[in-house]
Amino acid sequence: MKPMLEVTDLAVSYGDGGRTTTVLDGLSLTVGTDEVLCLLGPSGCGKSTLLRCLAGLRRPDRGEVRLRGEVVDGVPEGLAVVFQDYGRSLMPWASVARNVDFGLSRALDRAERRARTDEALAAVGLADVARQRPGRLSGGMQQRVAIARALAARPTLLLMDEPFASVDALTRADLEDLLLRVRRDYGVTVLLVTHDIDESVYLGDRVVVLSPRPARLVADLAVDLPRERDQIATRGSDAFVRLRTLAAEHLRAT
Numbered sequence: 001m002k003p004m005l006e007v008t009d010l011a012v013s014y015g016d017g018g019r020t021t022t023v024l025d026g027l028s029l030t031v032g033t034d035e036v037l038c039l040l041g042p043s044g045c046g047k048s049t050l051l052r053c054l055a056g057l058r059r060p061d062r063g064e065v066r067l068r069g070e071v072v073d074g075v076p077e078g079l080a081v082v083f084q085d086y087g088r089s090l091m092p093w094a095s096v097a098r099n100v101d102f103g104l105s106r107a108l109d110r111a112e113r114r115a116r117t118d119e120a121l122a123a124v125g126l127a128d129v130a131r132q133r134p135g136r137l138s139g140g141m142q143q144r145v146a147i148a149r150a151l152a153a154r155p156t157l158l159l160m161d162e163p164f165a166s167v168d169a170l171t172r173a174d175l176e177d178l179l180l181r182v183r184r185d186y187g188v189t190v191l192l193v194t195h196d197i198d199e200s201v202y203l204g205d206r207v208v209v210l211s212p213r214p215a216r217l218v219a220d221l222a223v224d225l226p227r228e229r230d231q232i233a234t235r236g237s238d239a240f241v242r243l244r245t246l247a248a249e250h251l252r253a254t
């Protein structure tokens with residue numbers, strides 16, 4: 001099967017006055033259809049830059065990105081992004097439902113948009129707060145709204161940039177399980193950036209470890225755990241501990 005996403009020989013530098021910072025220099029990566037790929041890398045290595053290229057928000061200096069075989073040149077169809085900073089990604093004056101609806105194409109009629117919004121809010125367990133403003137909800141619930149907004153668009157690829165980094169540990173575990181459920185029910189391909197080794201193994205079908213800038217691929221680990229994950233049993237299993245140790249060793253060696 002053709003990969004969902006193909007990144008080939010990507011290079012990006014930022015120019016700042018006389019100084020040039022090379023962030024990506026020949027990075028290649030593929031993500032298979034229906035796969036959850038977790039990208040693990042040190043801070044500042046270029047993960048967000050990579051996501052910006054994938055989302056069509058930055059044109060690479062060299063190389064190309066293909067989504068379902070099509071070269072990405074501008075914001076592609078079928079892609080949704082969830083950022084860490086849920087607070088800033090939601091419109092505080094609009095209801096939760098309106099925030100979700102906002103992500104939908106105006107080409108859809110109102111009834112279809114309403115149906116998709118209701119379905120996405122139900123999928124993240126927020127049907128009861130559809131009429132509330134996001135500011136009245138906890139951080140974890142606001143991040144659920146952001147996830148619902150992404151899902152309502154029925155993306156084929158979901159990009160997530162440290163999406164659970166600013167919530168407490170219990171909420172984080174809930175959101176991780178929500179993502180796995182949603183992935184199973186919606187069949188969406190996910191590329192998730194995290195700096196949490198355990199999270200990358202818990203969520204991923206594959207974990208890719210990147211080097212410091214310019215980001216190189218230093219390891220590509222297949223996560224051979226049962227597809228159904230459990231916060232206690234999975235994280236306590238020998239296979240999990242082996243994989244998290246391996247990922248940590250690769251990250252430390254970078």
Ligand code: ADP
Pocket residue numbers: 014015016021023041042043044045046047048049050213
């Ligand atoms: P990561 O997400 O892995 O932390 P980023 O892609 O955000 O890494 O950043 C990689 C490097 O590029 C960092 O050193 C950062 O300071 C620099 N950088 C990011 N965006 C810009 C920009 N718009 N202009 C100049 N430098 C940038």
